[in-house]
Amino acid sequence: MHAKKTIKKPVITNDAIYTQTQNDTIDGDWNWVRNKKQTENPDPGNPANYYESTLSSWETFPALEGDRECELVVIGGGLLGASAALHLSESGVETVLLEKDRIGSAASGRNGGQLTPGLARWEAGSMIEYLSYEDAQRLWTFTSSESMSLIDEITSRYGLDIDRGRGHLTAAIHPGHLNSLVKEADARKFLGDESVSILGTYEIKDHITSDIYHGGALDMLGGQVHSLALARGMIYGFVANGGTVYEQSEVIRFEETENGVRVHTAQGTLLARRGVVVAVHSATHTLLEQDNSTTIPFYTYVGTTSPVAGGIRTLLPTGKAVYDTQFQIDYYRPVRNERLLFGGQGTGTRWEDEKTVDYLTSRLRTVFPEREDLELEFAWSGTTDLTLNGATDSRKLGKYAPIYVVHGWSGHGIAQTIRIGKAIRDDLLGVNDDFTMLTTIKHRSLIIGRQLAPIAIPIAKTLMELESKLSPGKMVSF
Incomplete structure (x- = not known):
């Protein structure tokens, strides 16, 4: 193993500090702030998103040079790569992590930050x-x-502050959707999980100050x-365990x-x-030299508001x-300093910032129609991918x-990304067959699927939206 090194522990600030991002924009994702004059640089070019803006300055790592x-x-260097590397280092495996940009600069540091159980879009009912x-x-x-x-x-072992919140709500926008939520809660109970409670129309108002919902599910x-x-x-x-990181590599x-x-x-x-872990999104099919990918890329959008007048509890009384x-x-x-993080949409081509801000603002006003004072202060895009069956595609390849x-x-x-990182370590060391369990899920190749994403996703969404309109009581989500 390499000699152990001490680096700074990441620290979350009390509120966002406007600055320019230290990440590249290789994949075209953008960041937006309402007033660029508020940034440290009057013309910041590509400002940092909310997550990067709420973390104190951190380590940069050198690029790999030479043969080793x-x-x-x-x-x-996203969540999967970081988890696999961490667990391998804890077991004394000499591990090197390569990141093309900076740690967490892609989807892992740009997502909505919500922890939900299940394997991608596979929930308990799908597994049964x-x-x-x-x-x-x-x-x-x-x-x-x-x-x-x-x-x-992990957070306890290393003394990390990650703003961990507990419990989330699934809010029904149609009375018929409660049937699906009850069915999924029943499926979870059937598998031994009793973490979900069903809420009625009045009960959900204890958690969300909005009149648009007809009940929901509280998942603790x-x-x-x-x-x-x-x-x-x-x-x-x-x-700290002796691992080595190379960025811009x-x-x-x-x-x-x-x-x-x-x-x-x-x-x-x-x-x-002893092997390789491929923990990337868009480059997976390229690195595997495959023409027929099992995933299609799509783009998502997130924003955070200015501090909410009266405090965030005026919108979410229980903070879920x-x-x-x-x-x-x-x-x-x-999120911190009485702000609300708000996200949605999934598109086959990336929206521009102005369209995104208008869309998210319209959704804010729909959910909280009496709060016209709510406005976005940060917004950003993210890139992820989906499979045809909705479950994560996990593989173990290699001759030698x-x-x-x-x-x-x-x-x-x-959360599942972190758990799979540990499963990779366990498989390498022969501790259990958790990763083998994941590889048994079958996936269909999508012929030139990645190239068809700008067409395929809008068509699929149109069909799903039509189904939703024809059967409004049936829960169809994208």
Whole structure:
């Protein structure tokens, strides 16, 4: 192992500090602030998003140069890569992590920050439908209670502050949607999970100051988190355990050899003797040299408001994160300094900032029509991917050394990502077969699917929206 190093622990500030982002914009994602004159630089170019703006300045890591060897290479510095690297380092595996930009600069540091159980869009009902009772129960436990508790274990072990909130609501926008929520709560109870309570029309107003909902589900297993603080916190632990990080080191390709997997960047190579973890979104199909991907990319949007007059409790009296059940869901939650984080939409082509701000503001006014004072102060886009069956695509490849691949999160899965990182470590060391369990889920290839995303996603959304309008009581969410 490399000698242990001390780096700064990530610290969340009391409120956002306007500044320019330290991340690149390789994938085209943008950040927006209402008044750029408020930033430290009068013309900041690409300002930092809310998450980056609420963290104190942090470590930068050098780029990989030259040719080296190690036991294992992790490609990608998001939540999955950080978790796999952390757990490997805890077990004494000499691990090097390569990130093409900066730690948490992609989807892992740009998402809504809500913790929900399940495997991407697979919830308890889907697991019961496709698996035996024993397998469904095991997978549900893995992607729910085990995933949530692992985050708590990591933050406790390393003394991390990630603004961990507990409990979330699924709010029904149509009376008929309660049937689906009751059915899913029953499926979870059938698998041994009694964390969900069904709320009526009046009960949900104890949690959300809005008249547009007809009840909902309160899930005490879910919650919320500052996802960028979590990603950086795990890297803090990884480095403290002797791990090595290289930023600005995009992996161009890798090749299998009898001595391990040789990973190539523009400036150097790493021979990973015991294997590789591919923990990226958009580059997965390229690195695997596959023409037929199992995922389609799509784009999502999030914003945070100015401090809410009277305090966030005037909107969310119990401080719980919220999803709704409309076709194109809204999700929102309280964050520091009485701000509301609000997100939604999923599109096949990336919206511009002005269109996004107008859309999210209109949704804010729909949910809280009496609060015309609510306005966005930050907004940003994010890039993720989805699979056809809604479950994450997990694979174990390789002739001479294992190559672990996980992608297709469909915009869900912070907690499960952390749990799968641990499962990769366990599989490498032969501790259990948790990762094998994930690989048994079958996925269909989408022929030139990634290229068709700008067309396929709008068509799919149109059909789903039509179904939603024809059967308004049926819950159809995207």
